[in-house]
Amino acid sequence: MSLSSALSGKGFHVVHTTRVVLDAPCPECSLHLVHDLPPHVYVDPYELAQRPGFTFTLEGSSDLELPVFAVDPAGSVLLLTVDVPSKNTTELSVNVPLHARYGTPVADSGSPYETIPLKEPLGFWACPATGEHHAPPDALAPYIPEDAFKDSILTVIPHNASSSPVQLTIPVGRVADLAFVDIGTFGTMLFMFLYLATVALRTARRLHTPRPKTE
Secondary structure, eight states: OEEEEEEESOTTEEEEEEEEEOSSOOTTSEEEEEEEEOTTEEOOHHHHHTOTTEEEEEEEOOOSSOOGGGSOTTOEEEEEEEOOOSSOOSEEEEEEEEEEOOOOOBOTTSOSEEEEEEOOOEEEEEEEOOSSOOOOOTTTTTTSOTTTTTTEEEEEEOBOTTOOOEEEEEEOOBGGGHHHHHHHHHHHHHHHHHHHHHHHHHHHHHHHSOOOOOO
């Protein structure tokens, strides 16, 4: 039994695929994945709710609009409960769409790209336990609520030793360009305001223009 992960796609929208190799079916146990996400990366809970194959809970910042410097530096934690087919299955793939936030602008001498290392997800089985309460393994303790899985024994799935580190590279803005961006944004908003005001005025005049009576 082992676990490996990889990213597909480029830019601000990618898919994190976790591959779980199963030794034998465990119908009495439940399969779970923990994604410890840095503040640079977020998941869209509304998007996840539409995807088949798992249910989830999300802790931490999930604001979809804020740049990285405006969110909690602690990031977020995504806990998945994965559907395991009842028939004999030797391998599962779980796809989680990830989205990158806009990064902190850099000086002219800085790199126009930022590389974000992503932690490999933690996989574990939760199996029914009898008798006294079993504490979660140390690797899972920071992510598991105290009252969760209190009647289960948790077994961590080892990572595949040959899997490569997962990284996400995104473009970042330059400090020197901020003035041009602000001017461009203001100009665009002003143009749209004037356009909408003109359309509204023309529409109002047309609606209030008396129409000739017909006999």
